[in-house]
Amino acid sequence: MSAQVFDVVQQQLAPVTGECSLSHGTLVIAFPPPALLDIVRRLKNEFKFDLLLDVTAVDWPEQAPRFEVVYHFYSTTHRVRVRLKTRVLATDPTVDSLVPLFGSANFMERECHDMYGIDFRGNPDLRPILLYEGFVGHPLRKDYPKQQEQPLVPFRT
Amino acid sequence: MLTTLPNPVRPAFEQTEHDGEVIVNIGPSHPATHGTIQVIAALDGEKINRVDVHCGYLHRGFEKECESHTWHNLIPYVDRLNYCSGLINNFAYCDAVEALMGVEITPRCRYLRTLLSEYSRLADHLTCIAASLMELGAMTAFLYLVMIRDYVYEHLAALTGARVTYTYGRIGGLARDLPDGWLKRLDEILTEYEKFIGRIHGLMDRNRIFIDRTRNIGVISSADAVNWGFTGPILRSTGLPCDLRKDAPYLAYAELDFDVPVGINGDNYDRYYVRMREMDESVYMIRQLIEMLPDGPINVDDRRCTLPEKHLVYTEIESLINHFKLIMEGPAAPAGEVYAAHEAPNGELGFYLVSTSGGTPYKLHVRSPSFVHMGGLHRLLEGYQLADMIPTFGSVNMIGGECDR
Numbered sequence: 001m002s003a004q005v006f007d008v009v010q011q012q013l014a015p016v017t018g019e020c021s022l023s024h025g026t027l028v029i030a031f032p033p034p035a036l037l038d039i040v041r042r043l044k045n046e047f048k049f050d051l052l053l054d055v056t057a058v059d060w061p062e063q064a065p066r067f068e069v070v071y072h073f074y075s076t077t078h079r080v081r082v083r084l085k086t087r088v089l090a091t092d093p094t095v096d097s098l099v100p101l102f103g104s105a106n107f108m109e110r111e112c113h114d115m116y117g118i119d120f121r122g123n124p125d126l127r128p129i130l131l132y133e134g135f136v137g138h139p140l141r142k143d144y145p146k147q148q149e150q151p152l153v154p155f156r157t
Numbered sequence: 158m159l160t161t162l163p164n165p166v167r168p169a170f171e172q173t174e175h176d177g178e179v180i181v182n183i184g185p186s187h188p189a190t191h192g193t194i195q196v197i198a199a200l201d202g203e204k205i206n207r208v209d210v211h212c213g214y215l216h217r218g219f220e221k222e223c224e225s226h227t228w229h230n231l232i233p234y235v236d237r238l239n240y241c242s243g244l245i246n247n248f249a250y251c252d253a254v255e256a257l258m259g260v261e262i263t264p265r266c267r268y269l270r271t272l273l274s275e276y277s278r279l280a281d282h283l284t285c286i287a288a289s290l291m292e293l294g295a296m297t298a299f300l301y302l303v304m305i306r307d308y309v310y311e312h313l314a315a316l317t318g319a320r321v322t323y324t325y326g327r328i329g330g331l332a333r334d335l336p337d338g339w340l341k342r343l344d345e346i347l348t349e350y351e352k353f354i355g356r357i358h359g360l361m362d363r364n365r366i367f368i369d370r371t372r373n374i375g376v377i378s379s380a381d382a383v384n385w386g387f388t389g390p391i392l393r394s395t396g397l398p399c400d401l402r403k404d405a406p407y408l409a410y411a412e413l414d415f416d417v418p419v420g421i422n423g424d425n426y427d428r429y430y431v432r433m434r435e436m437d438e439s440v441y442m443i444r445q446l447i448e449m450l451p452d453g454p455i456n457v458d459d460r461r462c463t464l465p466e467k468h469l470v471y472t473e474i475e476s477l478i479n480h481f482k483l484i485m486e487g488p489a490a491p492a493g494e495v496y497a498a499h500e501a502p503n504g505e506l507g508f509y510l511v512s513t514s515g516g517t518p519y520k521l522h523v524r525s526p527s528f529v530h531m532g533g534l535h536r537l538l539e540g541y542q543l544a545d546m547i548p549t550f551g552s553v554n555m556i557g558g559e560c561d562r
Binding site for chain 2 (some may be wrong): 146
């Protein structure tokens with residue numbers, strides 16, 4: 001069942017995506033950022049991947065496009081998952097927002113923006129969600145020291 | 158001297174849309190919301206027009222902290238995600254690491270994990286229903302349910318040594334096997350559960366006050382629920398039988414006979430009833446698992462993750478070094494990435510792990526159902542009365558530890 005869906009998705013998306021691979025039962029599709037909206041729209045409309053599970057990023061400070069933005073989708077029809085990965089540069093960490101396609105994208109993109117500083121073009125609401133207003137930096141980036149403190153209230157002495 | 162502190166949140170709206178409207182702030186610490194969540198609401202009289210939900214008050218840098226500990230050392234941390242069902246977090250996390258390492262757990266461990274997952278689901282649903290009924294004034298129902306939950310907690314304490322934060326899962330197995338008489342007591346508790354859950358049905362199901370407060374309140378359709386990322390009982394209450402235990406069976410679920418209860422309306426009453434029915438299914442599954450539970454070891458015999466036996470550590474050098482390496486460097490996972498998800502009581506709990514080989518994760522991300530649910534909470538609140546916020550929020554079962562990480 002899942003193998004069939006994955007085959008169709010791979011064949012259909014082959015012209016726009018780069019490599020596809022199967023990892024622990026999940027189809028992994030990697031592609032350059034401009035293709036994101038098109039691929040997600042087709043995944044949603046043609047292949048019924050209707051549940052956006054997760055948006056996150058991985059920071060690779062030594063690699064050329066530094067950030068890898070990772071999406072997980074689930075199909076309530078086919079009951080399989082797809083992982084999308086796209087690489088963005090540290091100087092311009094921008095990808096298109098999925099808010100027009102999935103309501104749930106809003107909170108998850110806000111979290112990813114908080115933690116990695118990824119800019120989601122078209123998301124109207126990138127206010128801090130887990131962090132607070134005025135927080136400087138992005139704590140899950142590898143160059144943010146774990147011990148760094150930014151207290152809102154001065155410490156009592 | 159009073160100093161003005163900067164506001165940690167920027168509300169989405171500060172202006173009223175018309176004269177009759179008033180903007181109120183509820184939380185983050187409010188007696189009627191069990192959980193540290195802030196809701197900024199624009200009210201027209203008693204009716205909620207718009208809401209802006211803020212979470213993050215319990216953010217403690219879980220994912221950052223995970224990047225500097227070994228795979229084993231993270232197990233106590235994942236207990237504290239959804240602290241109503243710590244065992245399911247344990248097993249979901251261990252499952253993800255085992256998938257990454259290519260470890261296959263022993264049959265006894267597989268059945269025990271399934272049994273304990275269902276037992277945890279029972280405790281979690283008991284807590285959720287008890288709390289949301291109490292907030293509507295049903296003190297008797299609350300005490301009945303919490304009494305059963307306390308039997309479960311005491312019983313799990315006899316197994317794991319802790320009431321809430323169990324740290325019972327291990328990569329490749331479990332901390333220890335069942336103590337003598339544990340299954341007998343389990344059966345007694347299930348019988349007691351059945352006696353009291355009958356009383357809850359009698360007290361609540363056709364209770365006029367309860368129905369008036371929950372029927373057609375906080376309604377969401379299947380399509381909307383999927384669009385806003387709802388999973389678990391909330392999604393099933395809309396009528397969509399979407400359950401990972403059935404759809405992508407993990408552990409021993411493929412061998413069990415159980416139903417996936419669904420609702421009709423997707424309102425607060427359906428969410429209450431779906432949880433009630435799921436508890437019955439859990440009990441049914443536990444009874445099957447007691448019969449199926451095989452004998453044998455609970456830990457895999459794999460030196461990459463399982464600690465050697467203590468008497469060997471003291472007597473032979475290979476085991477001593479093995480023990481030392483596992484503790485100091487952590488279990489060696491190969492480079493790669495994995496996403497593993499379990500059906501937690503609130504919905505899909507996923508762990509996304511990235512490893513560059515070695516004993517610590519390069520990155521660990523939790524797909525927590527509560528956080529995603531908070532992103533869609535406004536859909537359940539807008540258009541209803543301010544007082545409806547209490548049963549609606551109770552039925553969503555937001556857990557701060559999991560939401561804010």
